[in-house]
Amino acid sequence: xxxxxxxxxxxxxxxxxxxxxxxxxxxxxxxxxxxxxxxxxxxxxxxxxxxxxxxxxxxxxxxxxxxxxxxxxxxxxxxxxxxxxxxxxxxxxxxxxxxxxxxxxxxxxxxxxxxxxxxxxxxxxxxxxxxxxxxxxxxxxxxxxxxxxxxxxxxxxxxxxxxxxxxxxxxxxxxxxxxxxxxxxxxxxxxxxxxxxxxx
Numbered sequence: 001x002x003x004x005x006x007x008x009x010x011x012x013x014x015x016x017x018x019x020x021x022x023x024x025x026x027x028x029x030x031x032x033x034x035x036x037x038x039x040x041x042x043x044x045x046x047x048x049x050x051x052x053x054x055x056x057x058x059x060x061x062x063x064x065x066x067x068x069x070x071x072x073x074x075x076x077x078x079x080x081x082x083x084x085x086x087x088x089x090x091x092x093x094x095x096x097x098x099x100x101x102x103x104x105x106x107x108x109x110x111x112x113x114x115x116x117x118x119x120x121x122x123x124x125x126x127x128x129x130x131x132x133x134x135x136x137x138x139x140x141x142x143x144x145x146x147x148x149x150x151x152x153x154x155x156x157x158x159x160x161x162x163x164x165x166x167x168x169x170x171x172x173x174x175x176x177x178x179x180x181x182x183x184x185x186x187x188x189x190x191x192x193x194x195x196x197x198x199x200x
Contacts, residue, residue, distance in 0.1 A: 047072040048170040049162055051081075051135075053152050055176035058142045059183050065096060065137040066152055066176070073135070075126035075164045079103070079117040081171075082158035086151070087111045089144030089180060098136040100127060112155060113138065126164055146182040151175050 050071040058064045079100070085092070087110035095105040095113065103117040115136070119126055129135060138152065153175035154160055160171040 046074075046164075046166075046169055048172045049073055049076075050172045050174060051154060052174040053138075053176040055152060055178045057179040057181050059181045060142050060144065060146065062142045063093060063139060064142060064178065065139040066178075067137050068135050069132050070129050070135050071131045073127075073129040073131075073133075075128055076162055076169075077119040077124055077126045077165060078161070078163045079115065080161040081115045082155035082160065083113045083115070083138060084111055084153060084155040085113075085140065086144070086149075089142070089148050089150035090140040090152075090178060091143050093139040093141055096137045096139055097134065099129065099134055100136075103136070124165075140178075142178070142180055144180040146180050149177050149179045151177045 052069045052071070054067045054069070056064055056066075092107050092110075092113055095115065100117045102120045103115065105113060105115045107113055144150065154171065154173040162169050162171055
């Protein structure tokens with residue numbers, strides 16, 4: 001399970017400020033800043049949201065859809081994610097069966113899919129999904145040679161960001177691998193030259 005980066009600069013800034021200047025600050029100001037830090041750290045006490053990919057093996061020319069499920073997805077108000085794959089093995093087709101209302105995606109390059117969503121409800125209460133529930137499917141055409149493979153995962157050098165009303169929540173992933181199979185049912189054609197008995 002790979003754990004990816006999240007933003008947490010606010011707590012570091014306020015923490016450094018208090019440690020450095022607390023002796024010079026009025027006690028009331030220190031108390032206010034301490035409260036702000038406590039609120040900003042609430043989201044870091046929450047469970048990490050995990051994205052799990054379920055791959056299948058397939059032959060060249062086959063279109064496959066990879067289910068992506070979630071764990072600890074509770075009261076989420078925004079999602080900004082990037083997924084990666086090997087473009088020499090898989091060609092991205094579409095993102096289907098999106099569970100979140102009005103989600104969007106784009107394909108910025110041959111090896112990446114970016115997904116964006118913000119809670120469209122006027123109350124901005126957030127959306128929850130049960131553990132193991134499908135959030136969407138990533139669909140690809142298999143273009144690699146038999147014996148090749150591609151891992152599908154969250155992009156490691158991308159700042160994945162999922163938020164609830166308290167702030168950004170840590171994100172992890174359980175990747176999977178698509179293996180390209182040899183085509184089945186290949187007909188063998190045997191040509192016999194010369195006479196029927198094989199003697200020329």
